[in-house]
Amino acid sequence: MVPASSPRLQDPLAYERRFWSRGVLRIAGVDEVGRGPLAGPVLAGAVILRPGEAVPGAVDSKQLSPEEREELNEQILRRAQAVAVGAASAREIDRLNILRATALAISRALARLPARPDHVILDGLPLLQLDWEHEAQVDGDCLIHSVACASIVAKVCRDRLMRRLAERYPGYGWHTNVGYATEEHREALRRLGPTPHHRLTFGAQLDLGL
Secondary structure, three states, rough: OOOOOOHHHHHHHHHHHHOOOOOOOOEEEEEOOOOOOOEEOOOEEEOOOOOOOOOOOOOOHHOOOHHHHHHHHHHHHHHOEEEEEEEEEEEHHHHHHHHHHHHHHHHHHHHHHOOOOEEEEEOOOOOOOOOOEEEEEHHHHHHHHHHHHHHHHHHHHHHHHHHHHHHOOOOHHHHOOOOOOOOHHHHHHHHHHHOEEEEEEEEEEHHOOO
């Protein structure tokens, strides 16, 4: 069952309409997921909606159950003008730091769109490390429909990836914790040590003394 729209999105396309009315048609809403986990990539979604067309029920992914996110992800893929994802691996996070890796994931998502966007809007604060001109909006995933759609796409894609990796690396609970620092995950790290998908620069969180 897809939930009703958030009260803050009673006109879910209000932000996009400001640009569409001026002939700025390719509005790329962008959101990322996975800055905080101990394992797995940081992953960004970018969504360009068709002018005037919303995806009913698409709100911030954190407000949705896994089943709702999966259902809405399929609707977004069918109804949006363009959808792309980009990722930065745990090794890239270790090498670059999490902010630069996040910017890299976003850049990769934007570069994979079939046409260059006319305007880019991110969830959160401006990202100085990002080499694309952009606007940012705190709580953008609650206030801007294309960003909400991007949050769903990013979350579904990353969760699917972590569940696949869980088959290759059993014992860490990635089927359910998707790489986040649950007690089960921490205990597995103490017993089994890190995998190639763990972020070693998060050593204090990993309880490895790195």
